[in-house]
Amino acid sequence: MPERLISIEDLSVSFTTDEGQFKAVDRVSFHIDEGEVLGIVGESGCGKSVTALSMMRLVPCPPGSIDSGCILYKDRDLLTLGRKELQTIRGKGISMIFQEPLSALSPLQTIGRQLEEVVRIHTNVSAREARRISQTWLEKVKIPDAAERLHAYPYQLSGGMQQRIMIAMALMLAPDLIIADEPTTALDVTIQAQVFQLILEMKQARASILLITHDMGVVWDMCDRVVVMYASRIVETGPVADIFARPAHPYTRGLLDSIPRLGDGSGKRLTAISGNVPSPLDYPSGCHFRDRCRHAFERCAAEEPLFVEVSEGHQAACFIAGE
Ligand SMILES: Nc1ncnc2c1ncn2[C@@H]1O[C@H](COP(=O)(O)OP(=O)(O)OP(=O)(O)O)[C@@H](O)[C@H]1O
Numbered sequence: 001m002p003e004r005l006i007s008i009e010d011l012s013v014s015f016t017t018d019e020g021q022f023k024a025v026d027r028v029s030f031h032i033d034e035g036e037v038l039g040i041v042g043e044s045g046c047g048k049s050v051t052a053l054s055m056m057r058l059v060p061c062p063p064g065s066i067d068s069g070c071i072l073y074k075d076r077d078l079l080t081l082g083r084k085e086l087q088t089i090r091g092k093g094i095s096m097i098f099q100e101p102l103s104a105l106s107p108l109q110t111i112g113r114q115l116e117e118v119v120r121i122h123t124n125v126s127a128r129e130a131r132r133i134s135q136t137w138l139e140k141v142k143i144p145d146a147a148e149r150l151h152a153y154p155y156q157l158s159g160g161m162q163q164r165i166m167i168a169m170a171l172m173l174a175p176d177l178i179i180a181d182e183p184t185t186a187l188d189v190t191i192q193a194q195v196f197q198l199i200l201e202m203k204q205a206r207a208s209i210l211l212i213t214h215d216m217g218v219v220w221d222m223c224d225r226v227v228v229m230y231a232s233r234i235v236e237t238g239p240v241a242d243i244f245a246r247p248a249h250p251y252t253r254g255l256l257d258s259i260p261r262l263g264d265g266s267g268k269r270l271t272a273i274s275g276n277v278p279s280p281l282d283y284p285s286g287c288h289f290r291d292r293c294r295h296a297f298e299r300c301a302a303e304e305p306l307f308v309e310v311s312e313g314h315q316a317a318c319f320i321a322g323e
C-alpha cells in the first residue's frame, strides 16, 4: 500500500467582499500518496488556487476565512499550526510554484540572494555552497548565463524566466510535496516540456506532486489521479485512466470533449461546454452544474448530489453517474 502523505478533509473557504460573501471552496476532500501526481482540473474560478493556498496556509484572511476542515500532513493538522511550525514545513516539506511568479519573488533582492536564502534557511551549508547549489538549479531550469543571472533583480527578467526561477526555488530543497499551480502558463512550449520533465524527475525521487491545470491533456500526460472541480466543489475524482475511459460526470465529459485533437487532420474546433460558470455569489441550488447540463432534471435543483462510487477509487457527484 502506498503511504498517505497528505489528506484534505472537508475543507471550506469563503470570502467576504464588497459584493457579498461567497464560498470559494465547498467541503472539498482528497488525499495525495507518496510519489503520486494528483491533478486538480477545472475552469477558471472554480477554487483550485484557493484550495492550494489553503494547504500552504496562504489564503489572505481577511477577506478569506477557512470555515471548516483539516489538512493532515504527517499526523499534524496544518490548519492549527503556529507560524514557526509552518515556516519549517513551507519550503522543505511542502513547496509551491505559484500562478503569478512575482508573488513569490521579492523585488528588492537579487535572484542569487533569494535562492541562497532558501537553501540556507533549511540547510547548514556555507554561503559558497549555497551559491553553487543556486547556480546549478538555474542551469537545471534552463536559465542561460546562470552565473550572471544570480546578480539580476526579478524585474530585469522576462515573465518566463521569473517563472523558471520560482520553479527552481520550489524544487531545490527536494520537498515531500510540490504544489504546482498552472506552472507553465507563462512559458513557451519547449520550456513547458522541460519543466514537466523536471517535475517528473522529482516524482521519480519520491516527491508527491499536486498539479493544477485547465488542461485535460496535461492531466493525461502527467497525473496518476485527478480531482475535477466545478464551482467550488469536487464533482469527480479517480485514477486518470478510469476517468478518461469512463467519465461519469457530465462536466468531466465536457472537459474531455474540449481537449484539442492535434494532428487528426479534421481541423475540428473543440466543443466547449455551453454556457458560463456562474458567479460564486449566485451558485444554483442543488447541483452547481445543472444550468449547463443537458441531463438535468428536477431532482438536480432540489438536492445536492452526493458522491457515488463508480469503480474502485472513482467517485462522481451526479444522480446519473454510472448510468
Ligand atoms: N483574495 C481573494 N479575495 C476575494 N475573492 C477571491 C480571492 N482569491 C480568490 N477569490 C475568489 O475565489 C474563487 C476561487 O478562486 P481561485 O483563484 O481558487 O480559482 P481558480 O480555480 O484557481 O481559477 P483560475 O483557473 O482562473 O486560476 C473565485 O471566485 C475568486 O474570485
Ligand SMILES: [Mg+2]
Pocket (backbone or CB within 6 Å): 048, 049, 050, 099, 181
Ligand atoms: Mg488559479
